[in-house]
Amino acid sequence: MSKSNITIALTLLLALTYSYQHVYTNSSQPPAKRTGAPGEGSCGSGCHGNLNSGPGSIGLTTGPAVYMPDSIYTFTATVTEAGKTRFGFEVTGLDTLDLKAGDFMVTNTNNTAIRTGTVSGNTRQYMVHKSANSTNSWQFEWQAPDTLIGPIHFYMAGLAANNNGQNSGDNTYTDEFVFDPFIPVTADFTADKNAICEGGVVTFTDVSTGSPDTWQRDFGAGAVPPTANTPGPHDVTYPTSGLKTV
Secondary structure (H helix, E strand, O other), X not given: OOHHXXXXXXXHHXXXXXXXXXXXXHHHOOOOOOEOOOOOOEOXXXXXXXXXXXXXXXXXXXXXXXXXXXXXXXXXXXXXXXXOOEEEEEEEEEOOOXXXXXXXXXXXXXXXXXXXXXXXXXXXXXXXXXXXXXXXXXXXXXXXXXXOOOOEXXXXXXXXXXXXXXXXXXXXXXXXXXXXXXXXXXXXXXXXXXXXXXXXXXXXXXXXXXOOOOOOEEOOOOOEOOEEOOOOOEEEXXXXXXXXXX
């Protein structure tokens, strides 16, 4: 065999090897920046099938309704579509400036992994599936930032595939989950008068912070009405003189 023929054969072998590895890598873990977050695409834009047009969905759930600084939360990502046999997902968490918020942590090294990607010069973190198969639900942990930074938006994309070895017949779904910060409740009120005559009216107005949903007010000895369980404002009279504790 001539030298030129050997060179051509090696070049062809390298090309085939690269093509195989490229397909294998994408099926094991999805490429970063495919959640549909601001500045990103999704697996449905140039990768797999139709975007948000199938009968399935992707969802992200966690226990509490709000997050606290530095706390760790367990999330579950689930992709559903009847008739599909291979599933994958990807999720990222961003603050209101579209910057990385908090840190993902792998709890199952068999089916999840962490990837990073750069969008508009900023590094984002992604929790993704590993070795896509018939598993359509994945658990992982996320640690909140060390301070309350406002609502955190989790952008996610999920793939429901028919496992035919091609992109045809697959569906991709995107969604968004908003995790609000925990704002402590501080009870407070104002009164329109500090000193009045007997029988006069004092108006109490609620100025509590942190969005309370329950109130219990005690207007003090001899007050009419004596108590209230709504935010008000409340008009209260005192038929007797003296110092009143509210």
